[in-house]
Amino acid sequence: MQNTPQQTTYNDEIDLFELFETIWKGKWLITAITCCFIILAGLYAFTAKEQWTATAQVSVPEPSRLDSYLAIEESYHRYAMLSADTTFDTQKALEEAFTIFRSSLFATDTKLEAISNTEYYQTLSQSLDDETARLRLLNNMVANSLSASAATTNNHFLYNVKFSAETSNNAYEVLVEAINHINNEALELLAERQENRIKNRVFTLETQALKLKNSTEHNRKNKTLELQQALQAARAAGITEYAGVSPVIGSNSIINLQSTDTPLSQSTDMLFLLGANYLQAQLDALSNSPIIYPANYYEIQRNTESLQALLDQEIDGQMFFYTSTPKLPLVKDKPRKALILVLGALLGGVIGTFVVLLRSAIRNRRLKNQAS
Template sequence: MTEKSLKNDEIDLIELITILWKKKLWIMLSSFIFTAIAGVYAFTAKEQWTSSAEVIAPRTMDLGDYFSVRKEYSRILGSEFDAGATASNLFSQFNLLSESLDERRKFFVQSDFYKKKVEGKSETEKAQILSELISKHITIKKPDSKKEPDLIGNKISFYAETPADAQNVLSQFISTINQSAYQIELDNFLLYFNELVTDLNYEKTKFERDLSIHKSVQLENLENALRIAKEAGITEYAKSLGITNGQSTMQQALTMSEAKIPLSDSKLSDSTYLFMLGEKYLKAQIDVLKDSSIVYPPRYYQVSSLLSELEPLLIKAKQAKANAFSYQASPDYPVVKDKPKKGLILVIGFIVGLILSILIILLGSFIRTIQDKY
């Protein structure tokens, strides 16, 4: 580059600085105006504060009364209870519901926070606010060792216009999802529990019904046989087997053979031949049968014992409480707002005003120079 060209560049630069210096008031005024505009925005824009919480799978102690109910249920039935699997199922249900837009909608529609925000709004505005709350205000981040190596559980965040609202709404949301997740788990357990109790009650009732019917039929047969025995004059079983002169040898043999075989295998076990037992024996059997209680099989007492333990436990299960998650970090109270960053906005406003005014002045000077040449 020649000495002349260097000299011309120096002259041009000095000329530009001179032009800008002459317009310094306009530059300062422009910067002030843009800074003021930025300040108006910074001090009137809605603030955004974010509260965050980190949740992990529930520990055994978080299962509360539900743990003892499930443990006792398994003990009664002679099975094993896997507390780890139950905790994992609860946390999976919690995560599923927390990401459900329907569950979020259900929560916000019933919340005081939403009701306050939509006061005096049109239906369209209400729908828009609800949509933003559901899809934008709540975020969930899953552990990522690359981006956030310190994150162990799921990070749930919610932002609002005040730090108190951000913390309170997030706490309420997590609590609501927790209750819903546990209720689903409890309802599934109670479904099988109720079914088991119903089946056992039916089995017990069937035992009672069938054996009661059997006793009634047996009693009716004995009473009919007693009436026949009275009519036939058969007083005692031994006398009815006595040998008379009119009996043939074959009849005597048949009668004696019936006396030698067990009663259950004899014709006398048939209601048709019961009268042959004699009036005295039949009456004694009727009296004993009426006074004695029904003798049930061992299974009946097993079922009764199970019901005596399960039915009180069922009532206890309906009242049990548990958490579907555990806090690694509870919802925090934000101390630094996300936006607006007032200082940064003021600086940006000043710089934009400064640069824009300089460009306008230089552009105007360039246009005038071109006009003077032509």
């Protein structure tokens, strides 16, 4: 009973030595299989297409990058006659511009157009005769090669932009071309939105001016009609001169007839007492003098003309700022040749060892069956 554990340990050592002996006997087979896997891994590593990725980081532009846009925005706030609490904020305007650029950066149609205009895509697509294959290539490049992502979780104004290509130069050049194209598309969208905002404000101001104009002209017509009626009444009553009887119309018995703000309706019934001569003179003066509109009307006209002049100005510049400019990538993403060869050798060694042990187990089982 005391010798049983020793015997078990002895048998285990014998089995372990037999295992190593089996592997050692099959070392040439293991080596051959490992070499085959190394060769296959090498073939893949040295023939697979390389992938290089160029990266850039963009953020909210500096004021000098969009000086033309900011100048128009500042003028817009000066002439638009907005509410007193609406002031021009440079930083906010820049952030709004970058938001438009960011939206274009993620817009699929914009990215498709940006990539399709690059020399890199045009070179690759020349070898494809089928239009469907070209579209498949373009969609694949947009979906897998060009990407944008937030640099940090809580910062909505800092983004990384990447492009992957088969060579380092292609990755760098396409990234620069794509960002510039997206910037131009975003500039057009920014200019369009600014133009629409200016046109809408011009329309609003023109509507206000038209209301003032119509109101003033309506008051002018009412004044003329009231004087004509009073003149007829004075002639009918035979009153040619002011009789000196003050009409009972309150403290303001004689009102400035030239003023557009005078409420003539308060004294219409008593105007004939001023006499036909006086009323005729007032009527002639009113008929021959130009209409004087309120001061606000002329201010609106000047501001409207200033706003319309802004529509002729063009916007250019850069809707982003490079916090990290695109650079030629120095290390390729794939294939990693050394890693592939090491993994090939390890996989070949494991499979080779498994084959040797499997062959040995099958052989031992056959011998055992023959012996029984």
